[in-house]
Amino acid sequence: MKKLNLNVTTIGIANAVMLLLVSLFKEVRLFRPLHSVFQILLLVGILVGGLVIGYNFFDQKEKTLFDKLSYGLVITLVISSVLSPQWRSESIKDSAVTGICVLAIFPLINGLYVHKKHRFSLNVIRLIMICVTIISFASIVLFFISPLIQFDLLGETIKIGMSTNRLFGLYHSLSLPIAASSLILGFSFRFNPLYVNSTDQRFLFISNLIVNFVFVALSFSYGVIIALIVSVAYVSFFGVLKLKKKVLVAILVAVFAASAFGGALYVTRVGIFAVRNVSDTGGTIEDPDEPQVPDDIWKEQHYGILTGRDTIWLYGLTHLKERPLIGFGAAAFYGDLVLGTQELQSLHNVYVQSLVSGGIIHSVFSFWVIGLIVIRSLRYSIKSQQGQHYMYNLALIGLLVFSVIGGFVETNLLYVNRFPQYIFWICLSLLTFNVSKPRYDEVQ
Known part of the structure; x- marks a missing residue:
């Protein structure tokens, strides 16, 4: 378990480096041809991390409800990253940050917060992951059905088109x-x-x-x-x-x-x-x-x-x-x-x-x-x-x-x-x- 956790954390750090390079090469005009290359590598890193965590999930003999929700969250966010409609531009970085976060949460749960004195913190994390799982699934559903949803407001036609990054982007203000x-x-x-x-x-x-x-x-x-x-x-x-x-x-x-x-x-x-x-x-x-x-x-x-x-x-x-x-x-x-x-x-x-x-x-x-x-x-x-x-x-x-x-x-x-x-x-x-x-x- 410790070895796998180390691999997951290493993948998370590698993805963080890729995220840094993607952003850097986008800002420097000379290196912009490399921008798309690192975007693809970053997406591959997220998918590989998801597969590693998925392997850990299916390798376990006993799976608790918390395990199922946790790994369900991983799968959901990885899918969200792939389905992001603008993944070639800004939202690839939103998806990348999501992937980096997910790929490192398991060492945290297995290490710092499993102690008896931190049961409350562990329960909070469980609740958080349940909420994020629900939001992630909802965002994917909205992504597919959004073209079908529209209504009139004050004489203007309003279309609902929420991808994952838009749903989570409500904190702009x-x-x-x-x-x-x-x-x-x-x-x-x-x-x-x-x-x-x-x-x-x-x-x-x-x-x-x-x-x-x-x-x-x-x-x-x-x-x-x-x-x-x-x-x-x-x-x-x-x-x-x-x-x-x-x-x-x-x-x-x-x-x-x-x-x-x-x-x-x-x-x-x-x-x-x-x-x-x-x-x-x-x-x-x-x-x-x-x-x-x-x-x-x-x-x-x-x-x-x-x-x-x-x-x-x-x-x-x-x-x-x-x-x-x-x-x-x-x-x-x-x-x-x-x-x-x-x-x-x-x-x-x-x-x-x-x-x-x-x-x-x-x-x-x-x-x-x-x-x-x-x-x-x-x-x-x-x-x-x-x-x-x-x-x-x-x-x-x-x-x-x-x-x-x-x-x-x-x-x-x-x-x-x-x-x-x-x-x-x-x-x-x-x-x-x-x-x-x-x-x-x-x-x-």
Whole structure:
């Protein structure tokens, strides 16, 4: 069993590398011919991983209901990956992340959470997998019957066409800092009294919570699996290298510094380009009536040190000046805070969105809480003994930091498009649980 688990984790890490190469070669024009090759290799890796896990399932003499649901989930998600209608473009990466997550969940269940003291966590994972299995089967059914479903609404014909990635993409409007403080609701009410000083502010705060909890309810199961699985792969990677504590801490500190530097560059770019005539961008945001610049030229104009999406920042901060303290509420100006081209439509800037939605008070408070949780988690990890809890906690911190970087630079190099949001607030919730009740006893 241990050997097979190692193989599954290895396949998951290999798929993660393929995902990185697929995203990298897509962004570098010189290597775009190799992009399709790595896409195919990535799809093959997902299928091979599914076959390995399937072999393990059929090799077992006794199968519990949990085993059947777990492996049913694997088969379902592998099928979903193959049937994804746009697998040659963006959704291949959605499917790839799904496959990576599934291929590493079994070492987690068989290792960290089978101890008697973690029965509750195991039951939670069971419930999560049941929910994801149901959602996955439902998405496949919708994929086949969606052309048959349509209805009239306000004089327009609405067609329902939900593939797997669309069904799981309902969290697009989820804002990072708002979700973070929603997860720690008690802290929000206790330490953020400015939000409930007036009727208007109270309404905005409650509306933010309601919207976020709706999206959390729709996407919680999928996000938990992503965070837990990738963290196991992360732990396995550092476990193979056998790095010392000081080296791990140094890596995390370096990653934090890089994320802070990325944020500083963004702010600098906003200041540099604030005096630029926005009409020079081709009228993609400020003046839609102006002639549109061809996509290739437009992208060349808007790629800079990191992403060059200074127009989005300028547009968002212009609106923020009207209500800087409390913002405009959840998902405000969402349709305007995206790039104007079809190909780059999904590269939504979550940081601009969070500022415009929650305002300075909410954003500063949220990031303060996030920093506090990370610092306390790192402190407890250093004090604890070397072991699975220690590595697991460091993995969560590392994923949290990487997701912050993914959000800052808005790149596809590590996590794709909207997945940094997912991994971010799931890791944050797990770290919050560890900090509130730290227990670092070894799992037998």
